[in-house]
Amino acid sequence: xxxxxxxxxxxxxxxxxxxxxxxxxxxxxxxxxxxxxxxxxxxxxxxxxxxxxxxxxxxxxxxxxxxxxxxxxxxxxxxxxxxxxxxxxxxxxxxxxxxxxxxxxxxxxxxxxxxxxxxxxxxxxxxxxxxxxxxxxxxxxxxxxxxxxxxxxxxxxxxxxxxxxxxxxxxxxxxxxxxxxxxxxxxxxxxxxxxxxxxxxxxxxxxxxxxxxxxxxxxxxxx
Amino acid sequence: xxxxxxxxxxxxxxxxxxxxxxxxxxxxxxxxxxxxxxxxxxxxxxxxxxxxxxxxxxxxxxxxxxxxxxxxxxxxxxxxxxxxxxxxxxxxxxxxxxxxxxxxxxxxxxxxxxxxxxxxxxxxxxxxxxxxxxxxxxxxxxxxxxxxxxxxxxxxxxxxxxxxxxxxxxxxxxxxxxxxxxxxxxxxxxxxxxxxxxxxxxxxxxxxxxxxxxxxxxxxxxx
Numbered sequence: 001x002x003x004x005x006x007x008x009x010x011x012x013x014x015x016x017x018x019x020x021x022x023x024x025x026x027x028x029x030x031x032x033x034x035x036x037x038x039x040x041x042x043x044x045x046x047x048x049x050x051x052x053x054x055x056x057x058x059x060x061x062x063x064x065x066x067x068x069x070x071x072x073x074x075x076x077x078x079x080x081x082x083x084x085x086x087x088x089x090x091x092x093x094x095x096x097x098x099x100x101x102x103x104x105x106x107x108x109x110x111x112x113x114x115x116x117x118x119x120x121x122x123x124x125x126x127x128x129x130x131x132x133x134x135x136x137x138x139x140x141x142x143x144x145x146x147x148x149x150x151x152x153x154x155x156x157x158x159x160x161x162x163x164x165x166x167x168x169x170x171x172x173x174x175x176x177x178x179x180x181x182x183x184x185x186x187x188x189x190x191x192x193x194x195x196x197x198x199x200x201x202x203x204x205x206x207x208x209x210x211x212x213x214x215x216x217x218x219x220x221x222x223x
Numbered sequence: 224x225x226x227x228x229x230x231x232x233x234x235x236x237x238x239x240x241x242x243x244x245x246x247x248x249x250x251x252x253x254x255x256x257x258x259x260x261x262x263x264x265x266x267x268x269x270x271x272x273x274x275x276x277x278x279x280x281x282x283x284x285x286x287x288x289x290x291x292x293x294x295x296x297x298x299x300x301x302x303x304x305x306x307x308x309x310x311x312x313x314x315x316x317x318x319x320x321x322x323x324x325x326x327x328x329x330x331x332x333x334x335x336x337x338x339x340x341x342x343x344x345x346x347x348x349x350x351x352x353x354x355x356x357x358x359x360x361x362x363x364x365x366x367x368x369x370x371x372x373x374x375x376x377x378x379x380x381x382x383x384x385x386x387x388x389x390x391x392x393x394x395x396x397x398x399x400x401x402x403x404x405x406x407x408x409x410x411x412x413x414x415x416x417x418x419x420x421x422x423x424x425x426x427x428x429x430x431x432x433x434x435x436x437x438x439x440x441x442x443x444x445x446x
Binding site for chain 2: 059060061062063064065067068069070088092093094095096097098099102103105106107109110129130132134135138139141142145146147148150151
């Protein structure tokens, strides 16, 4: 059975990407990154998702992105609650997906996994530059330049199966593949008990996706 | 004064790259990565080098690459002492420079530094794929695709001023720029007191460089 490394954040998209990787026949090695995110519910959700979707293992690598700051998700900057505006929002974390994929690539090389799955998508999203197809393509190129395996012709593939799906399409796909979205966590600004705020960009996009998909929203919102 | 982020490992090459960045007129922000390397002398050397060469600050970001293993520098694999053989040696750390540059890029974006210096070179080196000009070029491209700054046209430049220099040329350049190489640490397999082994690839390349440059070697070798 071929191996794949799947980046699993604990959110809805990466859970769906993991379900797709399993459907594609891979032995899935789930990777989460503890990057000093302000709220820790994501990592608990990631572990639950990895187990639920039959990952062969789930590993957490720590990278202290708080040491560089610069984002509402790692620094003392308020998460916006008024909906998406113009441009890239303050929840953007500088070079986050590049750093995460780099670690996934390193682990993939060690595991002899040549397929890396990432749940980025560029339709119903926050406009982050590192969620676009151009980024995924550029990463696949550098993966095969930066590594021993790539240079030796044992080619890495970067798979972003959600890249051109709407949030509703992602939710329908995951539902068909048996994803229990109640296990996932999307909120940028959760209540102390983990309840979703319902107002941050991530909650808004998620809620609209369930509405449009016609799938009951299992999210536990803070009262 | 424009800012640059300079990756400083504590070794000879990155110390020279820092001296070049300062000569080029940048306010230098030195970045070291604590990646779980088996010996810790590197990080002490990096701090000493950053101070000696007038960096505006020195920051250490932790990334636990031990969690993925796969290298003699992070895992329980013996460091070779018989000289360079065929192919890429076991001291290769999967996706290391890609991960380090990704973090440097993130910090550069936060600092509004658009120049990233890295001391890689592809002449007297261990054959690591992530030290070659192709890699540096690919990283500059992805830096401008992956980031808010890059997408908004505030372009990042990746500077690898040593890329086509021999070790002897690097040592002469650094000596001209006032680098005190006694502060630097290259050995992969140091004695408990930090003395260099003189037998690993890194020691061999370093020692031959001083010989060829005609510069007295200040390295403290283990007796």
